[in-house]
Amino acid sequence: MTAPSEVLLEVDDLTVGFPTEDGIVQAVRGVSYQVRRGDAVGIVGESGSGKSVTSLAVMGLLPRNARITGSIRLLGEELLGRTDDAMSKIRGNKVAMIFQDPLTSLNPVYTVGVQIAEAIQAHHSVGKVRAMQRAAELLEVVGIPNPQLRVNSYPHEMSGGMRQRVVIAIAMANDPDLIIADEPTTALDVTVQAQVLEALEAARKETGAALVLITHDLGVIAGHADRVNVMYAGKLVETGTVDEIFYQPRMPYTLGLLGSLPRIDESGRPRLIPITGTPPSLLNLPPGCPFGPRCPKVRDLCEASEPALTGTTNPRHQAACHFHTELASATAEEVFS
Amino acid sequence: MTLAPTKTPIVSVRGLVKHFPVRSRGVLRRQVGDVHAVCDVNFDIYSHETLGLVGESGCGKTTTGRLLLNLVPATAGEIRFQDRDIVPLSRSQMRPLRREMQIVFQDPYASLDPRMTVNEIIAEPLRIHGVYKRDKVRDLLKMVGLSPEHGNRYAHEFSGGQRQRIGVARALALQPKLLVLDEPVSALDVSIQAGVINLLEDLQDELGLSYLFISHDLSVVRHIADRVAVMYLGRIVEIAAVEDLFRNAAHPYTQALISAIPVPDPKKERTRKRVILAGDVPSPVSPPSGCRFRTRCPKFAGQLTDDERKKCTDEIPALAERGQGHQTACHYAEALTLI
Numbered sequence: 001m002t003a004p005s006e007v008l009l010e011v012d013d014l015t016v017g018f019p020t021e022d023g024i025v026q027a028v029r030g031v032s033y034q035v036r037r038g039d040a041v042g043i044v045g046e047s048g049s050g051k052s053v054t055s056l057a058v059m060g061l062l063p064r065n066a067r068i069t070g071s072i073r074l075l076g077e078e079l080l081g082r083t084d085d086a087m088s089k090i091r092g093n094k095v096a097m098i099f100q101d102p103l104t105s106l107n108p109v110y111t112v113g114v115q116i117a118e119a120i121q122a123h124h125s126v127g128k129v130r131a132m133q134r135a136a137e138l139l140e141v142v143g144i145p146n147p148q149l150r151v152n153s154y155p156h157e158m159s160g161g162m163r164q165r166v167v168i169a170i171a172m173a174n175d176p177d178l179i180i181a182d183e184p185t186t187a188l189d190v191t192v193q194a195q196v197l198e199a200l201e202a203a204r205k206e207t208g209a210a211l212v213l214i215t216h217d218l219g220v221i222a223g224h225a226d227r228v229n230v231m232y233a234g235k236l237v238e239t240g241t242v243d244e245i246f247y248q249p250r251m252p253y254t255l256g257l258l259g260s261l262p263r264i265d266e267s268g269r270p271r272l273i274p275i276t277g278t279p280p281s282l283l284n285l286p287p288g289c290p291f292g293p294r295c296p297k298v299r300d301l302c303e304a305s306e307p308a309l310t311g312t313t314n315p316r317h318q319a320a321c322h323f324h325t326e327l328a329s330a331t332a333e334e335v336f337s
Numbered sequence: 338m339t340l341a342p343t344k345t346p347i348v349s350v351r352g353l354v355k356h357f358p359v360r361s362r363g364v365l366r367r368q369v370g371d372v373h374a375v376c377d378v379n380f381d382i383y384s385h386e387t388l389g390l391v392g393e394s395g396c397g398k399t400t401t402g403r404l405l406l407n408l409v410p411a412t413a414g415e416i417r418f419q420d421r422d423i424v425p426l427s428r429s430q431m432r433p434l435r436r437e438m439q440i441v442f443q444d445p446y447a448s449l450d451p452r453m454t455v456n457e458i459i460a461e462p463l464r465i466h467g468v469y470k471r472d473k474v475r476d477l478l479k480m481v482g483l484s485p486e487h488g489n490r491y492a493h494e495f496s497g498g499q500r501q502r503i504g505v506a507r508a509l510a511l512q513p514k515l516l517v518l519d520e521p522v523s524a525l526d527v528s529i530q531a532g533v534i535n536l537l538e539d540l541q542d543e544l545g546l547s548y549l550f551i552s553h554d555l556s557v558v559r560h561i562a563d564r565v566a567v568m569y570l571g572r573i574v575e576i577a578a579v580e581d582l583f584r585n586a587a588h589p590y591t592q593a594l595i596s597a598i599p600v601p602d603p604k605k606e607r608t609r610k611r612v613i614l615a616g617d618v619p620s621p622v623s624p625p626s627g628c629r630f631r632t633r634c635p636k637f638a639g640q641l642t643d644d645e646r647k648k649c650t651d652e653i654p655a656l657a658e659r660g661q662g663h664q665t666a667c668h669y670a671e672a673l674t675l676i
Contacts, residue, residue: 046526145616159617189393189553191614194597198613216526219556219599223606242603260531262560264598265605265676267580269560274532278496 006075008177008210009035009058009095014070016053016062024067025282027053029234031070032309035178040204040211042225042242044218044257048279050234051214055180058212059097060087075177093123096171096209098200100183102163106155112139112166113151119173138169141206142199161192165199172203179203180212185220197224218261222246230254233280233290236309240317250312250319250327252295252335259332273336289322296336297323346381346417347515347547348405348438353378353414355400359622373621374400376571378414379656382515387541387548389562389579391555391594395618397571398551402517405549406438407431418515436466439508443520445500449492455503456488462510477506482536498529502536509540517549522557534561555598559583564662567591570621570629573656577663585672587665589636595675610675628654628668636669645669 016028028050035041045051056062058072060079072079074094079087091097099105107115116138117131126134132151139147142165155163164184171179181200185193197220204211213225221228221242228245230238230253238251249255259273277294280286288303289295295302301322309318312325321327327335356371375397382388390398403409405416411424423434439462442448449458456474463469475485481502492500501521508516518537522530538561540546552558558565559579566576567590575588586592593612600606614633619625627650631637637649648668656664659672 046528161617190555190597191393191593192617193599194611194613217599218527218601219606222601222603223599246601246603256528258601260528261601262531262534262554262556263601264556264559264583264595265600265602267559267583271538272531272535272560274530274535275528276532278498278529 005037005039007034008037008039008075009212010071010073011054011058012071012073014054014057014072015068016050016057017067018063019065019067020283023283026285027234027282028057029282029285031231031234031236033229033236033239035210035212037177038208038210039227040213040225042221042228043212043214043231044216044221044228045231046216046279048282049231050282051231052182054231055097055182055212055214058180059091059095060084061091061097089123092119092170092176093174094176095178095180096174096176098164098167098171098179098181098184100186102160102167102187103155105167106163108155111152111154112158112169116151116166116170116173119170123174134173135169138173139166141172141202142166142169143195143202144169159192160188161195164188164196168196168199168203172207172209175207176209178212179207179209180214182214183216184213186215186217193220200224218246218257230257233285234282235290235320236318237291237320238318239309240312244313244317248313248317248329250317250324251291251321252297252327253291254319255327255330255332255335256294259336273332275336289320297326299323344383347384347419349381349415349417350405351379351415351417353401353404353416354412355397355404355409356412370622373571373624375404376624378568378571378573380566380573380576382547382549384514384547385541385545386564387550387562389558389565390549390551390568391553391558391565392568393553393618395570395621396568397621398553398568399519401568402440402519402549402551406435406440406517408440436511437513438515438517439511439513440517440519441501441504441508441521443523445497445504445524448504449500451492454489454491455483455495458492458503459488459507459510462507466511468511473510477510480509480540481506482532496529497525498533501525501533505533505536505540509544512544513546515547515549517551519551520553521550523552523554530557537561555594567594570618570624572629572666574630574666575664576656577659577665578661581661581663583676584674585663586675587659587663587670587672588630588667589634590630592673592675593635600676605676612675625650627651628666630667641669 012032014031017024017026043051113132113135116135120131136147136151144150185196225242228242229236232253238254256275275294280290292298292302307320307322309320312319355375358368359370360366361369392398404411407423415422459474459477478485522533562579564578565582566573569590575591593614596612616633625632631649654666654668656666658664
């Protein structure tokens with residue numbers, strides 16, 4: 001490994017709460033992480049773990065009633081508390097976002113060329129003709145055949161995979177420093193998913209952007225991330241390099257996730273190891289470890305105090321478990337049965 | 338589970354075809370074409386066996402599942418269930434057979450009536466067939482790992498995994514022999530999904546059920562199925578015992594599917610060979626002539642000579658036996674080990 005590169009994005013003790021009739025839903029409860037230049041950081045977690053909300057906060061796209069505290073710095077500049085106008089200068093320019101459903105992120109009444117050109121002209125003073133040329137070049141990068149013709153297509157004339165590649169083209173239009181992709185392939189078939197992930201890699205190569213990849217698919221993370229953040233109940237519960245997380249997990253939840261996956265590369269069908277119970281409600285969370293009620297290793301200490309992220313094998317591989325040392329080289333089978 | 342269970346199939350499908358009419362707009366709504374949803378599909382399901390049916394969206398796997406239960410009428414073909422062709426049967430003639438064959442749907446939110454309690458949902462099939470007993474509902478709830486005390490609650494009070502268990506309990510109420518499972522775990526988070534898969538495996542062992550397990554997720558299918566059929570654009574392109582299919586996939590489409598699945602193992606993932614398909618699935622309204630996969634086939638595009646290609650464009654490849662029940666519908670099939 002080379003010397004650590006410059007820190008691009010720094011999220012520090014971020015909390016996000018949504019007021020509801022029943023009280024405040026604490027969707028994110030103190031998340032801190034860094035993304036360095038050129039890094040690919042994967043965020044995994046189940047539905048409702050706060051992985052999308054964390055990224056929407058970075059983009060300044062949370063609804064107005066959200067209560068946000070903490071700090072989000074992009075290249076040292078604080079993003080929280082900026083006006084929407086100020087954020088617009090950053091969105092799509094320095095940071096771009098790709099959403100799950102390409103049909104709702106594209107405008108049905110404009111051709112895709114116009115939409116890509118619009119993204120370019122929003123941040124650069126270039127003419128219409130030049131912007132359309134650039135749009136065709138971008139479509140070529142993401143692997144759309146006949147880009148010169150396809151710039152004149154409307155979103156409904158394209159398949160789901162092609163639309164998502166158009167969204168990627170829009171994301172890379174202004175050479176962003178960071179691309180945030182929120183479940184970019186969840187709605188797609190596997191063969192199309194492979195095409196879209198390849199387009200995403202092409203976009204990263206072309207722009208040199210760092211990537212934050214949010215997904216529930218551990219397979220996608222294994223192939224496309226350098227570092228992994230595992231989220232549970234609004235917190236990071238484990239963070240480390242992709243190899244550390246997959247081969248030496250130190251948090252029972254991570255271990256459980258890996259154990260509950262059916263594997264295409266394993267024959268003889270070993271029995272799956274499910275995690276019992278369901279994630280806790282983020283409304284009035286009880287004290288103690290949020291994973292405690294589902295954890296087979298739970299003890300008194302776990303119910304009394306919530307564990308903080310602490311270093312395990314090395315300072316950058318951290319786990320939020322009081323007993324992470326006991327999990328060294330443990331298998332999901334040993335822990336969960 | 339051992340392979341090659343008892344040799345009499347519980348259900349046999351031969352030459353199954355389903356076309357959906359495409360109508361013009363306007364008052365007349367003339368028929369202007371057909372969606373070729375399912376074309377000449379053949380397979381058997383043996384007792385105590387799981388047949389996995391995989392393919393991408395729109396390939397006809399759900400339609401095949403519904404045809405199997407006669408929930409949509411077939412355009413042509415034969416479905417023999419207990420030595421009887423069920424295709425020509427009317428609704429009332431089907432009713433006694435419905436006890437034997439049930440379905441579990443994909444979406445655990447849409448498939449349960451929000452105005453009925455769980456007890457009522459599970460009791461409904463029992464009442465329809467006149468075999469309702471209160472204890473029976475309690476036993477079913479226990480069987481799928483839910484507490485009988487929860488029977489008075491409504492579906493919205495349960496999580497996705499629990500709802501899917503309710504759907505399974507309803508399907509099992511009449512003690513069927515065959516269950517069609519249409520993407521039963523696709524809507525669930527992985528940690529929950531594992532519990533439902535384990536439940537389905539346990540129930541099969543306990544009750545000797547046969548499953549048609551429809552899924553787009555090959556990892557799940559490898560885990561649960563005994564044999565696997567791969568569908569592409571309405572046709573079965575490959576069918577084989579599960580280990581054979583994943584070790585020696587012979588159809589280029591199966592190979593592409595297997596190689597496209599991300600593996601949750603970073604070292605393997607970095608070194609894997611990928612077959613990335615070009616383009617998208619063609620419209621089933623006007624499928625390509627000859628082999629339907631040829632428009633996306635890497636072999637057709639890169640390896641075949643013009644003469645060889647002619648066969649792909651002119652002749653529909655039949656499912657040809659490669660030994661031990663491994664059948665492939667490709668003129669130039671060649672086994673490849675991808676994982």
